[in-house]
Amino acid sequence: xxxxxxxxxxxxxxxxxxxxxxxxxxxxxxxxxxxxxxxxxxxxxxxxxxxxxxxxxxxxxxxxxxxxxxxxxxxxxxxxxxxxxxxxxxxxxxxxxxxxxxx
Amino acid sequence: xxxxxxxxxxxxxxxxxxxxxxxxxxxxxxxxxxxxxxxxxxxxxxxxxxxxxxxxxxxxxxxxxxxxxxxxxxxxxxxxxxxxxxxxxxxxxxxxxxxxxxxxxxxxxxxxxxxxxxxxxxxxxxxxxxxxxxxxxxxxxxxxxxxxxxxxxxxxxxxxxxxxxxxxxxxxxxxxxxxxxxxxxxxxxxxxxxxxxxxxxxxxxxxxxxxxxxxxxxxxxxxxxxxxxxxxxxxxxxxx
Numbered sequence: 148x149x150x151x152x153x154x155x156x157x158x159x160x161x162x163x164x165x166x167x168x169x170x171x172x173x174x175x176x177x178x179x180x181x182x183x184x185x186x187x188x189x190x191x192x193x194x195x196x197x198x199x200x201x202x203x204x205x206x207x208x209x210x211x212x213x214x215x216x217x218x219x220x221x222x223x224x225x226x227x228x229x230x231x232x233x234x235x236x237x238x239x240x241x242x243x244x245x246x247x248x249x250x
Numbered sequence: 251x252x253x254x255x256x257x258x259x260x261x262x263x264x265x266x267x268x269x270x271x272x273x274x275x276x277x278x279x280x281x282x283x284x285x286x287x288x289x290x291x292x293x294x295x296x297x298x299x300x301x302x303x304x305x306x307x308x309x310x311x312x313x314x315x316x317x318x319x320x321x322x323x324x325x326x327x328x329x330x331x332x333x334x335x336x337x338x339x340x341x342x343x344x345x346x347x348x349x350x351x352x353x354x355x356x357x358x359x360x361x362x363x364x365x366x367x368x369x370x371x372x373x374x375x376x377x378x379x380x381x382x383x384x385x386x387x388x389x390x391x392x393x394x395x396x397x398x399x400x401x402x403x404x405x406x407x408x409x410x411x412x413x414x415x416x417x418x419x420x421x422x423x424x425x426x427x428x429x430x431x432x433x434x435x436x437x438x439x440x441x442x443x444x445x446x447x448x449x450x451x452x453x454x455x456x457x458x459x460x461x462x463x464x465x466x467x468x469x470x471x472x473x474x475x476x477x478x479x480x481x482x483x484x485x486x487x488x489x490x
Binding site for chain 1: 278279281282285286289299303306307310311312313315316318319320322324326327330331333334336337338339340341342343344345346347348349351352355357362363365366367369370418419420421422423424425426427428429430431432433434435437438443446447448449450451452453454455458459463466467469470471473474475477478479
C-alpha cells in the first residue's frame with residue numbers, strides 16, 4: 148500500500164507544480180502557437196479516451212454496462228440542451244441508478 | 251436585477267449586480283463540485299483507495315479529472331508510473347490556464363504559491379467569462395474558494411459513505427464519464443478538435459484488450475501531440 152501512497156503524493160505534488168509553472172514560466176514558452184495547439188488538444192484527446200475506456204474497459208477486456216451507457220447518453224442529451232454541469236451530472240447518475248433499480 | 255433605467259447610479263451598481271450574478275454562478279458550480287466530490291470519494295474508496303488517500307488527493311491534487319484518472323488507473327491494477335503520468339498529462343492544461351490567468355491575477359511574490367493551487371478548469375472559465383480585471387479576480391477567487399471547500403467536504407462525505415454503500419447503487423459509476431464528457435464538450439468547437447477526440451477515443455478503445463491499464467489513455471495524448479505539431483497547421487488551437 149505504501150507504493151500507492153508514494154505514487155499518490157508524487158502525482159499530487161506534480162499537479163500543483165504544473166499549476167505553479169503556468170504562473171511562473173516566461174510567457175514566450177507557453178504562448179508558442181505549436182505548444183498552445185498541443186495543450187488545447189491534450190485534454191480533448193485524453194478526456195475522450197477516458198470516457199471510452201471507462202465505458203468499455205472491464206479490466207483488460209471489453210465489458211459494457213448498458214445502464215451506464217444509457218446514463219451517459221442521457222448526459223449527452225443534457226449537454227445538447229446546453230445544461231450546466233450539475234444537471235448533466237445528476238441526469239447521468241439518476242438514469243443509471245434508476246435503470247439499475249428496475250432491472 | 252439591473253433593468254437599464256439606473257444609468258445615473260453609475261458603474262458601482264453594475265459592479266454589484268455583476269458580482270451577485272458571479273457569486274450565484276460560483277455557488278452553482280460549488281454545489282456540483284460537492285456532488286462530484288462525493289462521487290469521487292465513493293468511487294475512490296470503492297476501488298481500493300483508503301478514505302485518507304481520497305482526501306489527500308482532493309486536498310493536494312485538487313483537479314477532478316486528474317484525480318479520477320489516477321484512481322481509475324491505479325485501482326484497475328495499472329502501474330504506479332502510468333497512474334502518475336495519466337494524472338500529470340491530464341493536468342498539464344492547468345499550466346496553460348496559468349498563462350491566461352497571469353494577466354488577470356498578476357500574482358506577485360509569495361501570493362503566486364497559493365494562487366496556483368486554485369488554477370483549474372472552473373476558476374479559469376469563470377474568470378475569463380467576466381469583463382474587467384476587478385470582476386475577473388472576484389470570479390476567480392469566489393469560485394475557487396467555494397468550489398475548494400465544497401469539493402473537500404464532498405470527498406470526505408463520499409469516502410466515508412463509500413465504505414458502507416455501493417457507489418454503483420447510486421449510479422455513481424456513470425459520474426466519471428459524464429463529467430469528463432461535460433469537460434470535453436466546450437473543447438469540441440472546431441472540426442479538428444472533434445477529430446482529435448474521435449481518434450483519441452478510438453485508439454484508447456482499440457488498446458484496451460492489449461495494453462496495460464492506463465496506457466490506452468496515455469496513447470491518446472500522442473494523438474493530441476501529433477495533431478498539434480502537424481505541419482501545415484497554421485491556425486491557433488481551439489482553446490480560447
